[in-house]
Amino acid sequence: MQTVLPSGTEGETADFTHFAFHPQLARNIADRGFVEPTPIQQATIPLLLQGHDVVGLANTGTGKTAAFCLPLIHRILEHELTGSILVVSPTRELAQQIRDDCVLFTKGTQIRTGIYVGGQDIERQLRSLKPLPQFIVGTPGRLRDLIANYSALHLSQASTVVLDEFDRMLDMGFIEDVTYLLEQMPKIRQSIFFSATITPDIQELLPRFSHSPKIISVQQTAVAKTIEQDRIETRSQGEKLIKLTEYLADDAFDKVLIFANTKRSVQRLADELQRRGFHADSIHGDKTQPQRQKVLNQFKEGRLRVLVATDVAARGLDIPDVSHVINYDEPDSYESYIHRIGRTGRAGRVGKALTFVPFLPKKQSGHSGAF
Numbered sequence: 001m002q003t004v005l006p007s008g009t010e011g012e013t014a015d016f017t018h019f020a021f022h023p024q025l026a027r028n029i030a031d032r033g034f035v036e037p038t039p040i041q042q043a044t045i046p047l048l049l050q051g052h053d054v055v056g057l058a059n060t061g062t063g064k065t066a067a068f069c070l071p072l073i074h075r076i077l078e079h080e081l082t083g084s085i086l087v088v089s090p091t092r093e094l095a096q097q098i099r100d101d102c103v104l105f106t107k108g109t110q111i112r113t114g115i116y117v118g119g120q121d122i123e124r125q126l127r128s129l130k131p132l133p134q135f136i137v138g139t140p141g142r143l144r145d146l147i148a149n150y151s152a153l154h155l156s157q158a159s160t161v162v163l164d165e166f167d168r169m170l171d172m173g174f175i176e177d178v179t180y181l182l183e184q185m186p187k188i189r190q191s192i193f194f195s196a197t198i199t200p201d202i203q204e205l206l207p208r209f210s211h212s213p214k215i216i217s218v219q220q221t222a223v224a225k226t227i228e229q230d231r232i233e234t235r236s237q238g239e240k241l242i243k244l245t246e247y248l249a250d251d252a253f254d255k256v257l258i259f260a261n262t263k264r265s266v267q268r269l270a271d272e273l274q275r276r277g278f279h280a281d282s283i284h285g286d287k288t289q290p291q292r293q294k295v296l297n298q299f300k301e302g303r304l305r306v307l308v309a310t311d312v313a314a315r316g317l318d319i320p321d322v323s324h325v326i327n328y329d330e331p332d333s334y335e336s337y338i339h340r341i342g343r344t345g346r347a348g349r350v351g352k353a354l355t356f357v358p359f360l361p362k363k364q365s366g367h368s369g370a371f
Contacts, residue, residue, distance in 0.1 A: 019045055021070065022077040024108050029070070032104060038063035039218040045071050048192065051080075053213035055193045055206065059342065062218070064194045065101045068162050073105055076134055083159030086185065087137040088178060090168040091312050092117040092289045093296060098164065099137045111135070116153075118142045119289030126152050140169065140177035147184060155184040163209075166195040166202060175205075182209055197335070226345035228352045233359040240356050241272065244328065247354070248278055248306060254323050255299075258308045259340050261329040269328060270308040280306035283313060311336060319343055327355040 015036050016029050037045065040058040047054050048071035058064055068087075075081040087102075089095040099115040106113065114128045116138030125142075129152050136143075136153070146153035161182060163169065169178060191210035195202065198215070206213060234240040247253055260266045263284040270282035281304055283292045298304035300319055307313070311331075322344040331337045337355070344351025 019049070019070075019074075021074045025070065025073055025077060025105065028105050028107050031107075034066070038067075040064055040216070041067040041070075043216045043218060044068070047214050047216070048072065048190075049074065051075075051190055053191045053210040055195070055198070055210070055213045055215045057195055057198055057215070057217040059196055059338075064164065065098050066105070068164075068192050068194065069098075069102055069105050072135075072160060072162075073102075073109075073111060076111055077109060081159050083157045083186075084132050084155070085135050085160040085162065086143075086155060086158050086181065087135060087162040087164065088140055088143065088169070088181065089137065089164050090139070090172050090174060091165075092119060092139055093283075093292065093312065094165065095137050095139055096293060097318060099135075102135050102137065106135075113137060116142045116146060117289055119292075122150075126150060129153055140174040140181065144177045144180050147181075155181070156186065158185050158189065160190040160192065161185060162192045162194070164194050166193045167197045167199060168195075170199070170201055196339070226350050227341055228345075228350065229341065230352070230354050232354055232356050234356055235359045240328070243356075244326065245273070245276055245278075247324075247326070248273070252323070254305065255302065255321055256306045256324045256326060257299075257313065257319065257322050257343050258306065258326045258328050259313075259331070260308060260310065261332070263310060265329065266308050266310055270306075273306060273308070278306055279304060280308060282308040284310045285312065311340070313343070320346070321349065322346070322351060324351065325353045327353070330355060330357060 016034055017026070021029065040056055040062050044054050044056050044067045048068060056064060056067060072081065072085055087095075087098055089098060095115055095117050099113050102113040112133040113135040114125070114133035114137065116125050116136065118139060118141055125146070129146070132154075136158075143153065147155070163178065169175070191213065193206075193210070193213070232243060234243060244258075248256065258269065260269055263286050266282050266284045267286070270280050273280035281295045281298070283295050287295075295304065295307065296319075299307040302321075308328075313319070325341045325344045327337070327340060331340055341353035344353060
C-alpha cells in the first residue's frame with residue numbers, strides 16, 4: 001500500500017541544523033552556503049533518515065540531489081548503512097553533477113564516490129571499482145555493461161538504490177536496463193525515486209521496484225513568476241535565423257541557452273552561429289562525454305555565451321544565471337516546454353524565455369500549440 005503524503009506546512013524545518021546531521025556533514029552543508037531546506041528536502045529528508053522507501057515528485061531545480069545525498073551520507077557516517085548506494089541517472093551530465101555534489105558533501109570523510117557513464121575511459125572506471133565506492137553513480141547502460149560484460153560491478157551487498165529523473169529514464173527507453181540493475185540487488189533494500197511526474201507506467205512499476213513507498217509531491221505546475229515568456233513568429237527558416245542573430249547581438253542576452261530538437265539541427269545551428277561571430281558551442285548525444293562536459297563547464301563558468309542543446313540540458317542540470325532560454329525549435333510537449341524554460345529565472349532572478357513559432361495569418365488566429 002502506497003502512502004501519499006501531501007506537502008503541507010506541518011513540521012516545517014527552519015534550517016538544516018534541525019536535522020542534527022553528523023558534525024562533518026553539517027560543516028560541509030554550511031560551507032556550501034545551504035541554510036534553509038527546499039520543500040522537497042524538507043519533506044523527504046526525515047523519511048530517508050528513517051530508512052523509508054520514498055517517491056519524491058518535484059520540478060527540476062528544486063534540490064533533489066541534496067534531498068537524497070544528505071540523509072544517506074549521514075546514515076553512512078553514523079554506521080547505519082554499510083552497503084553501497086547505487087544512484088542511476090538518465091544522462092551523463094546529470095550523473096556528473098550528482099557525483100560532484102556527493103564529493104562536496106563528503107569532504108573530510110572516508111566516503112568515496114565513483115562515476116560510471118558511457119563515453120569515458122572504461123579502464124579507469126574498472127580500476128575505481130576496487131574497492132567498491134560507497135556511492136556508485138552512473139547511467140543505466142554503462143552500469144549494466146560493468147556487470148554483464150566485465151563482471152566488475154557486484155550489487156549483491158548494495159543497501160540502497162536511487163533512481164533520479166525516473167520519468168525521463170522511462171521516456172529514454174531505459175526500463176530494461178533499470179530492471180536488470182535492480183534484479184542484481186537484494187530484495188530488502190531502501191528504494192528512492194525522484195521524478196517530475198508520476199505516470200501510469202511509473203504507478204505500475206512502483207510495487208515491483210519498492211516496498212510501500214511514501215509518496216511526496218511538491219510539484220509546481222505553474223511556470224515560475226520570475227520567467228517572462230514571449231512567442232516570436234517567423235515565416236521561414238531564414239527569417240528565424242535572422243531574428244535569432246538580432247537577439248544575440250543584444251548585450252542583454254549575456255548567457256543564452258538555445259534548444260533544438262535533433263542532434264543534427266543543434267550542431268548545424270551552433271556551427272552557423274560560430275560562423276557569424278558568436279561565442280557559441282553545442283552539446284548533444286553525438287559528442288563524447290569529455291567534449292560535452294568541457295562545453296557545459298565553459299557555459300556554467302561564463303566562458304561560453306551561447307549554448308545550443310537538445311533536451312539533454314532541459315532536465316536536472318544546475319546551470320546558474322542563464323539570462324535567456326530560446327526554443328529555436330518548438331518542444332514536443334508542454335511538459336518539455338516547462339522543463340526547458342525552467343533553466344532560467346532561477347534562485348529569485350528574472351529570466352526570459354522566447355519560443356519561435358510559425359507565422360499564422362490572423363484569420364487562423366490562435367497558435368495550436370501550448371506555447
